[in-house]
Amino acid sequence: MAGQDTTASVRVESLVKKFGKFTAVDRVSFATAPGEIFGFLGPNGAGKSTTIRILCGLLRPTSGKAVVAGFDVARQAEEVRQNIGYMSQKFSLYNTLKVVENLRFFAGMYSVPRDLADARIREAIAMAGLAGHEHDLTATLAGGWKQRLALGCSILHRPKVLFLDEPTSGVDPISRRQFWDLIHEMAGGGVTVFVSTHYMDEAEYCNRLALMNRGALVALGTPNELKRHLMKGALLLAKCEPLGPALEILQHNPAVVDAAVFGEALHVTVEDAAAATTSLPGYLAEHGVKCTRLEPIPPSLEDVFVQLTGRRIRAGEVTAS
Amino acid sequence: MARKELIQIRRDPRSLFIALIMPVMQMAMLGYGVSLDAKHIPLYVYDQEGSQESQALLKRFQASEYFDLVKTVDNYRELTAAVDSDRSKLAVVIPFDFSERLRDANQTNVQVIVDGTDDNTANLATDYARAVIGQFSVDFRTEWLRRQGLPVGGGGTVSIEPRTWFNEDLESRNFIIPGIVALVMALVGALLTSLTISREWERGTMEQLISTPITSQEVMFGKLIPYFAIGLVDAAMCVAIGVWWFDVPFRGTLTSLFATTSLFLIVILGIGFMISVAIKSQLGASQIALLVTLLPTMMLSGFAFPIDQMPPVIRAITYVVYSRYYVTILKAIFLKGVGVRALLAPVMAMAIYAVVIGWMATHAFKKTLD
Numbered sequence: 001m002a003g004q005d006t007t008a009s010v011r012v013e014s015l016v017k018k019f020g021k022f023t024a025v026d027r028v029s030f031a032t033a034p035g036e037i038f039g040f041l042g043p044n045g046a047g048k049s050t051t052i053r054i055l056c057g058l059l060r061p062t063s064g065k066a067v068v069a070g071f072d073v074a075r076q077a078e079e080v081r082q083n084i085g086y087m088s089q090k091f092s093l094y095n096t097l098k099v100v101e102n103l104r105f106f107a108g109m110y111s112v113p114r115d116l117a118d119a120r121i122r123e124a125i126a127m128a129g130l131a132g133h134e135h136d137l138t139a140t141l142a143g144g145w146k147q148r149l150a151l152g153c154s155i156l157h158r159p160k161v162l163f164l165d166e167p168t169s170g171v172d173p174i175s176r177r178q179f180w181d182l183i184h185e186m187a188g189g190g191v192t193v194f195v196s197t198h199y200m201d202e203a204e205y206c207n208r209l210a211l212m213n214r215g216a217l218v219a220l221g222t223p224n225e226l227k228r229h230l231m232k233g234a235l236l237l238a239k240c241e242p243l244g245p246a247l248e249i250l251q252h253n254p255a256v257v258d259a260a261v262f263g264e265a266l267h268v269t270v271e272d273a274a275a276a277t278t279s280l281p282g283y284l285a286e287h288g289v290k291c292t293r294l295e296p297i298p299p300s301l302e303d304v305f306v307q308l309t310g311r312r313i314r315a316g317e318v319t320a321s
Numbered sequence: 322m323a324r325k326e327l328i329q330i331r332r333d334p335r336s337l338f339i340a341l342i343m344p345v346m347q348m349a350m351l352g353y354g355v356s357l358d359a360k361h362i363p364l365y366v367y368d369q370e371g372s373q374e375s376q377a378l379l380k381r382f383q384a385s386e387y388f389d390l391v392k393t394v395d396n397y398r399e400l401t402a403a404v405d406s407d408r409s410k411l412a413v414v415i416p417f418d419f420s421e422r423l424r425d426a427n428q429t430n431v432q433v434i435v436d437g438t439d440d441n442t443a444n445l446a447t448d449y450a451r452a453v454i455g456q457f458s459v460d461f462r463t464e465w466l467r468r469q470g471l472p473v474g475g476g477g478t479v480s481i482e483p484r485t486w487f488n489e490d491l492e493s494r495n496f497i498i499p500g501i502v503a504l505v506m507a508l509v510g511a512l513l514t515s516l517t518i519s520r521e522w523e524r525g526t527m528e529q530l531i532s533t534p535i536t537s538q539e540v541m542f543g544k545l546i547p548y549f550a551i552g553l554v555d556a557a558m559c560v561a562i563g564v565w566w567f568d569v570p571f572r573g574t575l576t577s578l579f580a581t582t583s584l585f586l587i588v589i590l591g592i593g594f595m596i597s598v599a600i601k602s603q604l605g606a607s608q609i610a611l612l613v614t615l616l617p618t619m620m621l622s623g624f625a626f627p628i629d630q631m632p633p634v635i636r637a638i639t640y641v642v643y644s645r646y647y648v649t650i651l652k653a654i655f656l657k658g659v660g661v662r663a664l665l666a667p668v669m670a671m672a673i674y675a676v677v678i679g680w681m682a683t684h685a686f687k688k689t690l691d
Binding site for chain 2: 053056057058059060078081082084086087088090091092093094095096097101105106108109110111137
């Protein structure tokens with residue numbers, strides 16, 4: 001087919017989106033393979049949603065190129081739409097419709113052939129665990145159920161690429177877990193799943209992660225790659241009293257690359273873990289800070305992100321893993 | 322799309338209210354409220370004479386449907402107090418020499434006190450009173466002459482026959498009801514459609530919707546077909562209320578009514594749709610919808626104020642007010658019973674309007690968030 005590119009399910013080349021003077025997406029490039037779960041990680045306003053909207057053909061890129069399922073999002077938006085499923089950040093099914101009415105409506109919107117629609121609606125209901133609730137008003141469903149229904153609606157036309165924009169925000173942990181099982185199932189069937197999230201544990205489930213900050217892609221790789229290669233030095237967990245002054249004191253120590261608050265403790269990046277564990281307690285004591293615990297820990301994605309950007313992904317909600 | 326919209330309308334009490342209850346309320350409110358007729362004017366009488374003749378005159382007032390004789394008083398103070406306190410709109414004072422002067426010189430003087438605060442009612446009340454009194458005096462004179470054995474009509478009686486020119490049947494309702502039908506259609510049609518797209522933007526469902534392969538034309542038709550159907554139902558309801566409740570004659574055909582109403586609906590729904598596309602909040606959209614439909618239809622369509630009495634500049638403006646044509650057509654269909662052919666000019670104007678607005682509306686909606 002003309003203009004089709006089958007090697008990558010999504011290919012993005014120096015994508016830029018500006019709103020007036022504000023650059024929401026700044027020269028982002030990456031490519032995904034079919035069946036891949038591709039995570040977008042970053043704080044609010046990092047450009048995750050904007051990038052996803054461009055890829056869905058909802059926003060026009062200011063410059064750069066994006067090809068989704070073989071079609072250019074700027075020139076072939078309609079073809080793109082036939083091949084993607086999209087779940088926006090805000091729950092966006094019709095609350096006044098019944099579960100099955102929402103499914104029927106979206107089957108119609110995606111022009112699912114009539115003879116296939118009924119079977120697929122049944123499958124979607126089974127997948128979402130909504131059997132027996134087909135005739136409930138959507139408004140009465142709990143958060144996790146709504147999300148699964150929304151996912152069910154967005155895959156009725158069997159899209160090649162699925163875009164999920166923070167699909168699990170505001171959903172309880174068990175429902176999140178169930179939702180991720182569905183995502184894995186979908187990817188197993190060859191669908192490329194794009195997920196944006198700011199839950200660290202969810203990021204670990206992705207095949208590959210793109211870390212975004214202020215519109216730019218700051219790192220790209222598997223969760224392990226990111227943790228291994230991007231962390232400079234080793235990571236120590238430090239429990240200190242009082243915490244505030246301890247942070248400041250540690251940041252001035254030449255052996256410390258970086259220090260940041262994680263929950264009730266500090267994560268301290270050092271060049272040499274063994275040397276630091278012996279020298280730092282004494283150094284802290286000299287400055288009147290008591291150190292109750294100091295030990296090496298494996299870095300989390302949050303540590304990687306903080307080190308790369310100096311920012312938290314989710315202020316106030318992050319604890320050490 | 323259309324089916325979803327219908328289900329949503331059915332489950333949304335507010336839409337249902339606007340679609341079905343509001344037309345009835347509007348019809349009732351405006352049908353009663355905007356009547357330019359004065360009937361049952363509260364009347365106070367001070368009969369100073371209390372003769373057979375004066376009582377006969379009072380009977381005439383009582384018999385008239387335009388007056389309700391509230392009270393007969395015996396002093397001026399009570400009379401003026403009644404007018405002052407709005408208990409009476411019109412007070413009649415019959416002088417003590419009423420019958421005498423009536424017989425002698427055919428020169429009676431009846432004092433009529435009118436509450437002039439409501440100019441329109443005051444004028445009508447005076448006219449009606451003059452008519453009642455004039456007729457009484459003519460009848461009395463004729464009767465008196467006949468009894469005297471004198472030739473009737475030879476006495477040089479001058480009869481006054483007041484006529485209310487702007488409303489010969491004294492039924493302004495006949496003219497107003499068709500206008501109200503137009504008003505209700507404009508209001509309901511534009512209000513409902515203006516809400517339909519903006520509601521989806523507000524609730525975030527639009528983002529989901531435009532991520533599907535549905536075309537913008539499909540969105541428009543899906544959105545508007547249900548409202549078009551509702552509009553036709555509303556029109557039928559309004560006309561039914563007009564004919565059976567307000568006794569307005571309907572002399573035209575239903576075909577011409579629905580044909581022209583369809584044109585009008587295309588214009589109104591198109592306008593509502595474009596507002597809805599342009600303004601993404603429900604509140605803003607409904608405000609603008611009221612502004613561009615209710616106001617021109619009220620003021621400039623010839624519904625309340627006759628177009629040919631407007632200053633030339635305003636009259637020129639009315640030519641671009643779409644409802645002007647519909648009001649003209651409706652009045653003609655209701656009262657004159659003419660068909661579409663006789664109304665070629667306004668129907669053509671509406672058709673052109675429908676095509677232009679329809680074209681603009683189909684191009685107004687863009688499937689993008691930019």
